[in-house]
Amino acid sequence: MNITIDFIVDYYQNIESYKVLSQVEPGYLKKLLLESAPYYPESIETILQDIQKYIIPGITHSVAAPRSGQGSPNYFAYFPSSGSTVGFLVEILSTGFNVVGFNWMSSPAATELECIVIYWLGEMLMLPKSFLFKGNGGGVLQGTACEAILCTLAAARDQMLNRYGSEKMEKLVVYGFDQTHSALQKAVQIAGCHTKNFRAIKTMKSNSFGLCPNSLRDVVHADVKAGLVPLFLCATVGTTSTNAIDPIGPLCEVAKDFNIWVHVDAAYAGSACICPEFRHFIDGIEGANSFTLNAHKWFLTTLDCCYLWVKDPSALIKSLSTNLEFLRNKATDSKLVMDYKHWQKTLSRRFRAMKLWLVLRSYGVANLRNFLRSLVKMAKLFEELLRNDNRFEVVAPRNFALVCFRKLLESIIGSGNVYMSSTMVDGAYIIWCAIGATLTEERHVIRAWKVIQEHANALLSKN
Amino acid sequence: MNITIDFIVDYYQNIESYKVLSQVEPGYLKKLLLESAPYYPESIETILQDIQKYIIPGITHSVAAPRSGQGSPNYFAYFPSSGSTVGFLVEILSTGFNVVGFNWMSSPAATELECIVIYWLGEMLMLPKSFLFKGNGGGVLQGTACEAILCTLAAARDQMLNRYGSEKMEKLVVYGFDQTHSALQKAVQIAGCHTKNFRAIKTMKSNSFGLCPNSLRDVVHADVKAGLVPLFLCATVGTTSTNAIDPIGPLCEVAKDFNIWVHVDAAYAGSACICPEFRHFIDGIEGANSFTLNAHKWFLTTLDCCYLWVKDPSALIKSLSTNLEFLRNKATDSKLVMDYKHWQKTLSRRFRAMKLWLVLRSYGVANLRNFLRSLVKMAKLFEELLRNDNRFEVVAPRNFALVCFRKLLESIIGSGNVYMSSTMVDGAYIIWCAIGATLTEERHVIRAWKVIQEHANALLSKN
Numbered sequence: 001m002n003i004t005i006d007f008i009v010d011y012y013q014n015i016e017s018y019k020v021l022s023q024v025e026p027g028y029l030k031k032l033l034l035e036s037a038p039y040y041p042e043s044i045e046t047i048l049q050d051i052q053k054y055i056i057p058g059i060t061h062s063v064a065a066p067r068s069g070q071g072s073p074n075y076f077a078y079f080p081s082s083g084s085t086v087g088f089l090v091e092i093l094s095t096g097f098n099v100v101g102f103n104w105m106s107s108p109a110a111t112e113l114e115c116i117v118i119y120w121l122g123e124m125l126m127l128p129k130s131f132l133f134k135g136n137g138g139g140v141l142q143g144t145a146c147e148a149i150l151c152t153l154a155a156a157r158d159q160m161l162n163r164y165g166s167e168k169m170e171k172l173v174v175y176g177f178d179q180t181h182s183a184l185q186k187a188v189q190i191a192g193c194h195t196k197n198f199r200a201i202k203t204m205k206s207n208s209f210g211l212c213p214n215s216l217r218d219v220v221h222a223d224v225k226a227g228l229v230p231l232f233l234c235a236t237v238g239t240t241s242t243n244a245i246d247p248i249g250p251l252c253e254v255a256k257d258f259n260i261w262v263h264v265d266a267a268y269a270g271s272a273c274i275c276p277e278f279r280h281f282i283d284g285i286e287g288a289n290s291f292t293l294n295a296h297k298w299f300l301t302t303l304d305c306c307y308l309w310v311k312d313p314s315a316l317i318k319s320l321s322t323n324l325e326f327l328r329n330k331a332t333d334s335k336l337v338m339d340y341k342h343w344q345k346t347l348s349r350r351f352r353a354m355k356l357w358l359v360l361r362s363y364g365v366a367n368l369r370n371f372l373r374s375l376v377k378m379a380k381l382f383e384e385l386l387r388n389d390n391r392f393e394v395v396a397p398r399n400f401a402l403v404c405f406r407k408l409l410e411s412i413i414g415s416g417n418v419y420m421s422s423t424m425v426d427g428a429y430i431i432w433c434a435i436g437a438t439l440t441e442e443r444h445v446i447r448a449w450k451v452i453q454e455h456a457n458a459l460l461s462k463n
Numbered sequence: 464m465n466i467t468i469d470f471i472v473d474y475y476q477n478i479e480s481y482k483v484l485s486q487v488e489p490g491y492l493k494k495l496l497l498e499s500a501p502y503y504p505e506s507i508e509t510i511l512q513d514i515q516k517y518i519i520p521g522i523t524h525s526v527a528a529p530r531s532g533q534g535s536p537n538y539f540a541y542f543p544s545s546g547s548t549v550g551f552l553v554e555i556l557s558t559g560f561n562v563v564g565f566n567w568m569s570s571p572a573a574t575e576l577e578c579i580v581i582y583w584l585g586e587m588l589m590l591p592k593s594f595l596f597k598g599n600g601g602g603v604l605q606g607t608a609c610e611a612i613l614c615t616l617a618a619a620r621d622q623m624l625n626r627y628g629s630e631k632m633e634k635l636v637v638y639g640f641d642q643t644h645s646a647l648q649k650a651v652q653i654a655g656c657h658t659k660n661f662r663a664i665k666t667m668k669s670n671s672f673g674l675c676p677n678s679l680r681d682v683v684h685a686d687v688k689a690g691l692v693p694l695f696l697c698a699t700v701g702t703t704s705t706n707a708i709d710p711i712g713p714l715c716e717v718a719k720d721f722n723i724w725v726h727v728d729a730a731y732a733g734s735a736c737i738c739p740e741f742r743h744f745i746d747g748i749e750g751a752n753s754f755t756l757n758a759h760k761w762f763l764t765t766l767d768c769c770y771l772w773v774k775d776p777s778a779l780i781k782s783l784s785t786n787l788e789f790l791r792n793k794a795t796d797s798k799l800v801m802d803y804k805h806w807q808k809t810l811s812r813r814f815r816a817m818k819l820w821l822v823l824r825s826y827g828v829a830n831l832r833n834f835l836r837s838l839v840k841m842a843k844l845f846e847e848l849l850r851n852d853n854r855f856e857v858v859a860p861r862n863f864a865l866v867c868f869r870k871l872l873e874s875i876i877g878s879g880n881v882y883m884s885s886t887m888v889d890g891a892y893i894i895w896c897a898i899g900a901t902l903t904e905e906r907h908v909i910r911a912w913k914v915i916q917e918h919a920n921a922l923l924s925k926n
Contacts, residue, residue, distance in 0.1 A: 004552045005468060008559035022571050026799040029575035037583035041827040044552070047820075051556070055817070058572025059560055089467040089507070093514070095554040095765050096471035097522055108485050109521025112492035120500035143606065146809035154653045166657060169632055182785040183810060189782055190617050190808060192655025194629060296811075302558050303813050319652055322645040336489040345653060345808075346609035347646060348759075350766050354518070357510075364504040 007048050015061055024058045090358035091302050099351040104337035107351070111340055114141055114353035120360055121307060124274045128286040131309040139309040140316075140343040141352040145267035146183035147345060148292040148308040149234060153187045155315040156232045156261035156289070164229065172231040173197045173223050177211045177246070179239040181265060197228060208397050209244035211235065217254045230258045235288070237281050238269025241423045241432075242396035242404050245269075249284025262288040267306070269400050271298040272376070275369045281399070298372065298436055300359045305352045317342045375401040378445050379435045385449045391456050401435040420448075470511050478524055487521045553821035554765050562814040567800035570814070574803055577604055577816035583823055584770060587737045591749040594772040602772040603779075603806040604815040608730035609646035610808060611755040611771040612697060616650045618778040619695045619724035619752070627692065635694040636660045636686050640674045640709070642702040644728060660691060671860050672707035674698065680717045693721045698751070700744050701732025704886045704895075705859035705867050708732075712747025725751040730769070732863050734761040735839070738832045744862070761835065761899055763822045768815045780805045838864040841908045842898045848912045854919050864898040883911075 032054045101110030118139035122132045129135030142148050153174070161168060172193050176184045178200045188198045199219055203209045220230050233255050235246040248264060255262045264285060270293025272278040285291060290310045295301040310316050321342035341347050363371070379401040386392045386405050395404045404423075421432050435445065495517045564573030581602035585595045592598030605611050616637070624631060635656050639647045641663045651661045662682055666672045683693050696718050698709040711727060718725045727748060733756025735741040748754060753773045758764040773779050784805035804810050826834065842864040849855045849868050856869040867886075884895050898908065 002468075004555055005465075008555060011559065022568075024571045026567065026571070027575070029572060030579065033576075033579055036586055037823045037828050039828045041830055042824045044825060047824050055572045055576065058570065058575065059562055060568075060570045091558040092467055092471060092555055095558075096474065098765050099522055100766055104489065105485075105523075107521065107523045108487045108489070109492060109518045112490070112521065113496075113518065116493065116496055123499055144809045144811050146811075150653065150808065154655075157655065158652075166633060169655060170629060181810075185785040186783060186808065186810075189621075189785075190613065191653065192617075192620065192632060302561050303563055303811055304809075320649060322648040322652075345613065345649065346607045346767075347644075347649075348607050348609075348766055360500045361505045361510050362507060365500050365502045367504055 003044060003048065007051070011056070018056070018061050020061050022058050022060050029054060029058060090355045093358070094351040094354040097351060097354075100348050101351060102341040102347050102349055103339035108337075110349075110351050110353060111338065113357055114340065115338075117141075117353050117356040117360060118307065118309070121274075121356070122309060124365060125270070125282070126279060127291070127309060130286065130311050131291060136313075137309060137311045138313045138338075139307060140340055141356070142306045142308055142344050143304040144183075144296075144306050145181070145265055145292050145294050146186065148290070148306055149181075149183045149263060149265065150187040150190055151308070151316060151320060151343075151345060152261070152263050152290040152310065153191050153193070153232055154319045155310075155312075156263075157191055157193065158319045159261075159315050160229065160231055168229050170194055171197070171227065171229045173199060173220075173228045174231055175199045175201065175216065175219065175233040175260070177201045177203050177236070177239075179203050179209055179241050179244055180234050180236055181240050181267065183265075184234045193231075197223075199223075203244065205396070209239065209242045211246045211251065213247060213250040213254050216251060217257075220254065220258050220260070224258065230260045232261045232263065234263045234265055237264060237266035237273075238400055238402075240268070242430075243269060243399045243402040244396065245281055245399055247284070248282060249287060252284055252287025256287060261290070264288045264291045267292060267294040268297045269293075270307075271295070272372050272400050274365065275372055278372075278400075295356055295359075298375075299356075300363065300368070300371070301355050305355055313343070320344065375435050375440070378440065378442055379403055379433075381442060382433060382435065382445050382449060385446075389453065389456075392452075395430045403433045403435075404430045405433070406430050466507060466511065470514070474519070481519070481524050483524050485521050485523050492517060492521060553818045556821070557814040557817040560814060560817075563811050564814060565804040565810050565812055566802035571800075573812075573814050573816060574801065576820055577803065578801075580604075580816050580819040580823060581770065581772070584737075584819070585772060587828060588733070588745070589742060590754070590772060593749065593774050594754060599776075600772060600774045601776045601801075602770060603803055604819070605769045605771055605807050606767040607646075607759075607769050608644070608728055608755050608757050609649065611753070611769055612644075612646045612726060612728065613650040613653055614771070614779060614783060614806075614808060615724070615726050615753040615773065616654050616656070616695055617782045618773075618775075619726075620654055620656065621782045622724075622778050623692065623694055631692050633657055634660070634690065634692045636662060636683075636691045637694055638662045638664065638679065638682065638696040638723070640664045640666050640699070640702075642666050642672055642704050642707055643697050643699055644703050644730065646728075647697045656694075660686075662686075666707065668859070672702065672705045674709045674714065676710060676713040676717050679714060680720075683717065683721050683723070687721065693723045695724045695726065697726045697728055700727060700729035700736075701863055701865075703731070705893075706732060706862045706865040707859065708744055708862055710747070711745060712750060715747055715750025719750065724753070727751045727754045730755060730757040731760045732756075733770075734758070735835050735863050737828065738835055741835075741863075758819055758822075761838075762819075763826065763831070763834070764818050768818055776806070783807065838898050838903070841903065841905055842866050842896075844905065845896060845898065845908050845912060848909075852916070852919075855915075858893045866896045866898075867893045868896070869893050 099107045099110050101107045104111045115133060118141070119133060122139065131137040131139070142151070157172060160172065169192070174184070174188050174193055174197065176199070180200065185198060189195060201211060201215050201219055203211055216233070223230055233251065235248055235251050237245050237248065252262050264282070266273065266282060269281065273282050289312065290308065292306060292308045293299070295305040295307060296303040340349060360368070379398055383394060383398050383403050386394050386403065393406045395406050423430055423432055433448070562570045562573050564570045567574045578596060581604070582596060585602065594600040594602070605614070620635060623635065632655070637647070637651050637656055637660065639662070643663065648661060652658060664674060664678050664682055666674055679696070686693055696714065698711055698714050700708055700711065715725050727745070729736070729745060732744065736745050752775065753771065755769060755771045756762070758768040758770060759766040803812060823831070842861055846857055846861050846866050849857050849866065858867045858869050886893055886895055896911070
């Protein structure tokens with residue numbers, strides 16, 4: 001076992017020497033590995049050598065390092081999955097126990113610890129009581145926000161169809177914005193809602209790319225007039241493209257008038273709301289029906305781990321439960337316990353609560369806040385560097401630790417030394433710098449900025 | 464980091480001293496832990512002590528041990544999640560890299576290794592070329608078979624609605640049997656198909672609890688006559704209740720006549736089909752549209768890890784893809800690579816291929832077959848012990864490593880020394896002994912048998 005641990009430790013010690021972005025060509029790996037599975041066993045040593053030679057060059061080193069002080073991220077593309085030493089250790093623990101906690105009885109600690117960490121984080125976020133177990137709401141850990149959106153959409157859909165009849169299926173309308181995560185569209189497709197009844201309402205730069213409640217009202221109005229049935233709104237706190245904030249409170253007001261289920265997707269930015277100074281970004285959440293954040297995005301937890309809170313667990317459970325004899329047992333029949341298999345899509349489930357419990361305890365609320373603040377502070381620094389150079393434009397307001405700016409993308413990505421990504425917003429091509437890898441320090445941000453400037457200089461001198 | 468590893472090693476060294484089944488009462492954990500998250504950090508040592516004191520007593524020790532020769536399973540309930548030393552080590556590796564491989568570019572090695580291990584296992588299973596990449600089919604690793612059923616159902620549904628118009632949604636019929644896994648019913652619910660159009664066709668003991676193709680034909684006929692549209696059939700190789708085998712070939716013949724998508728769920732038993740002597744259980748698979756097995760059930764891999772093969776990946780991709788600007792990149796646009804995010808429900812995905820690659824290499828085909836054979840052999844032994852004791856009845860034919868028998872369940876479960884579970888089949892209450900935990904040896908099976916006999920003796924002497 002030690003050889004494997006040492007291998008990972010070495011990886012992190014050397015991580016700054018790797019190109020952040022993999023430089024391999026499509027199909028490279030097939031040429032390097034056997035065509036068929038080996039008939040006889042191979043040693044771990046041999047396999048680790050192959051990982052070093054063949055796999056590591058094909059990995060984008062977006063990770064955060066398990067040894068603090070060491071290596072890591074010149075990675076600023078997409079939202080970094082913010083692992084941590086603790087997140088990694090606890091993955092070892094939760095894998096080691098290999099718990100399959102589909103119902104309470106299959107491992108009571110898994111279900112009970114999950115209720116506890118969900119309550120802890122709900123409290124840290126100052127969620128209204130209606131979302132917490134003690135207020136008849138409740139929460140569950142799922143894989144990713146994609147899964148959470150699908151499950152809540154199915155719950156909303158079934159609630160509506162039970163009320164108005166299943167023949168309304170074709171009439172149901174789902175609302176998002178042009179900046180909403182693709183998970184919503186995918187959920188609409190999987191849930192069998194009509195893709196032609198999916199509205200991606202246009203946002204504008206003038207509105208900081210957040211949704212205007214009046215635009216929503218107009219669109220919903222038109223749908224109702226056309227005989228359609230408004231069903232579901234996905235509002236976002238911290239959109240993927242620009243970290244825009246949809247105004248939760250005012251949007252919920254509109255939704256209430258039309259009896260629309262409001263799901264708030266704070267997959268990335270939700271974690272920051274445990275800092276009192278950022279909590280206002282989810283003001284109005286009491287008007288929503290469900291709320292989600294990905295702990296693996298910005299909460300020091302390895303992929304995958306998503307918090308979902310709902311006001312009405314029974315709606316979720318009605319859509320997702322099946323009752324099978326082979327899973328019946330005294331504990332469930334007693335109604336004293338809850339079985340999380342009815343709160344999610346799959347039956348088997350991993351012991352994700354263990355990861356969060358360790359992160360919460362080993363950091364403590366105080367240090368979790370400090371961690372999040374330090375990343376936001378670095379993003380501010382990067383933003384200032386950009387604003388002081390007139391060859392660049394900051395394209396959207398920086399709310400958290402993402403800075404969107406304009407210029408020179410391909411040449412920056414191509415270098416492999418720093419990795420940023422691009423997006424289209426409001427018809428313009430912009431660059432995306434997301435600061436969030438656990439080990440990123442100011443010096444990495446400043447180095448990234450230097451690389452960008454060098455490219456700008458080189459390009460300008462060519463012209 | 465070492466303290467965590469040592470902790471897990473100790474756990475396995477002591478595992479035989481724990482009651483297999485947790486003895487805690489509902490709500491036990493809430494009384495033991497803080498009501499809110501701690502404000503200041505706590506040490507890993509403190510947390511590990513709490514895990515020992517509070518969590519381990521609430522875990523069902525169904526795991527397989529990472530140190531062979533040590534500890535473990537007197538666990539025969541449900542299908543054991545067959546972790547292994549290698550499966551555990553590789554979880555460390557795949558977590559350590561913390562790869563988020565949603566598209567090729569985000570980590571080329573993740574996508575390419577996945578294609579390779581899917582091809583390797585496809586070959587080991589002697590899947591027809593039409594399911595393999597080289598025959599225009601292909602495969603993907605998902606979380607569990609539940610997810611795979613949902614994704615294939617959505618693909619089948621959309622293919623059908625595109626052909627016949629979306630107004631047929633209410634008419635679509637999905638077929639399973641009373642022994643089909645609840646995942647099918649859940650998928651029907653989530654995919655928005657009418658639950659009244661979900662047929663759980665009755666199987667009978669006389670038919671070894673497998674589906675009779677004639678029964679299927681009759682039911683489908685009646686549906687067509689009633690103006691409904693047959694859509695999807697889920698056939699099972701190794702049902703959860705009794706390990707029954709639905710006859711794939713003949714069922715596919717019926718399905719073909721009605722243009723029904725056939726999904727073969729071999730979640731548990733599929734692994735065994737890498738042994739030539741068990742391959743016949745999936746004969747006829749060439750007539751199916753999709754095929755799945757859970758590597759975490761019986762392939763030495765930790766939860767979660769499910770293989771899904773499809774004959775027509777484009778059907779899957781059409782239902783599950785969304786095209787978003789922020790994930791565009793040269794590699795994808797070149798069409799030289801595939802992006803697995805279009806093959807599954809979520810966007811982010813873990814590096815599951817790494818787990819399988821290590822299992823396949825470090826065991827080799829030879830030892831994987833030996834492992835599976837040894838468990839089947841132990842189940843045979845247990846079956847013989849039962850058949851030689853006239854107080855017990857073996858209720859269904861034993862095909863793999865599950866033995867279903869009748870009598871005395873509650874008192875056996877309650878003892879906590881061995882853990883078996885129960886199910887209802889054909890109106891009768893039966894006991895379920897699934898042999899599959901990686902470290903189970905003959906002596907554990909014989910001990911389980913002694914416990915069962917002692918209980919039988921005790922009960923009979925009371926009367």
